[in-house]
Amino acid sequence: MKFGPVPVEQAVGRILAHNIADAQGNRIFRKGRRLTPEDVARLRTEGYREVVVAELEPGDIGEEEAARRIARACEGPGLRPMPAAGGRVNFLADGAGVFLVEPDRLAQLNRLPGVTLATLTRGSVVRARQIVASLKIIPFALPEAIVIQAEALLQDNRPLLGVYPFQPRRVALILSGHPAVWPRLIADFEAPLRERVDACGGIWLGTQTVRHEEAELARAMEAALQQGADFLILAGETAIMDEEDIAPRAIRRIGGTVEAFGAPVDPGNLLLIAYRGEVPILGAPGCARSRHRNVVDWVIPRLMAGLRLTREEIATMGHGGLLEDVEERPAPRLLGTSS
Structure with a gap:
């Protein structure tokens, strides 16, 4: 492409490179216009002797x-x-x-x-x-x-x-902990998580509370699956701390596999992603009780859209994964710990 100034008389058929205004500053031609003989006559009337144009070349x-x-x-x-x-x-x-x-x-x-x-x-x-x-x-x-x-x-x-x-996934929440804290767990986790699921067009099947024991968690997950759940969320009194912790063992007990444990997103490092067949299982960290942006805001929409979250995909979340800290954390980032 040729680009540069030419005498007005040679501008016919070429592309005007800049907006053109009259003596009063009113625009008469917009850049990108392919100039006609009438346009060139107007330019001469307005006193223009030269204009910057572009001309396409072969290819x-x-x-x-x-x-x-x-x-x-x-x-x-x-x-x-x-x-x-x-x-x-x-x-x-x-x-x-x-x-x-x-x-x-x-x-x-x-x-x-x-x-x-x-x-x-x-x-x-x-x-x-x-x-x-x-x-x-x-x-x-x-x-x-x-x-x-x-x-x-x-x-x-x-x-x-x-x-x-988003897909109309049927979501069940399972909260685990000592029976004495079940009411508090429901009050802390249910509404913030349900709001996120509802925002993605999900169907909320309900919340179960169980003791934080492998067999109890496994039974609760099986029951939810039998009720038609195709997305399980686990949360509770204590976050998952290891791939051999109670929740991962319960997932494997029902035939599931852990895809990723730990995420380069803070708040939310202690995230677990697992699957039983095509059913995603989200092990939510404690920050999921907060309505402030945290790791579950990154993963719930993707899972609700039917996207399979792999360890590789979780690893890419480190770029931009340092989020604003949340007041609800028992140990804020300032103290050098993570939720």
Whole structure:
């Protein structure tokens, strides 16, 4: 693409690079306009002798078509791309859910000259018709080689971008501890956790209280599963402290497997993620009783959207995982302990 000043007489058919105003400062032409003979006559009348323009060369693709092609290659599930305008394509969420993006491939795409794609943070909870990503072609045209390179980068079985809708999962909460503290456990944990589940379109099946014993926890989980639960949340008087603690042993006792214990998110380091078949089991740390943002706000929406949380996925949460401390913690961060 050629870019630079030319005499007004030579500007016909070329793309105007800057907004043009008359003597009173009123805009008469907007940048990006392909100038016609009538436009050039108007410019001469307004006293312009030279204008800055862009001219496409063989092998160039205009910003609109370049944006459309790269947007098609970017598109994943749950997204609605808007029509290209000014070299920009915005992606809207089809419905409420969790937005995911692959940061490494996003960075590779943004390294290509003239291509920019801005997105929400991976794992963001989004509403229907919210803008989740915006693609902008910077120059008025791109060499086709760059567009082809972008398309090749995005040709993968894994979509670069996607919004994964919430599913009407049936959620059961199991609280464990000494019977004397059961009323307090219900008062502490039930409402904050239920609010989070409700916000993701879940179906609340109820809360069980049991002694903090392996056999009791196992029986409670089996009972919840028989009642149709397809998402279990465990919490209680004491957080899980080891993969051989009571709750992980109870999970294995019913045929489940622990996917990850411990998360690089604070508050919420003592998180456990397990599965019995396709049913997720969340071992919630003590900070889950707080309505302030903590690790469960990162994992509950993903699990409600049917996304499988692996140890690798949990490991990526360390970037941005240092959250504001919460007053409800028995030992605040200042004291050098974690919940």
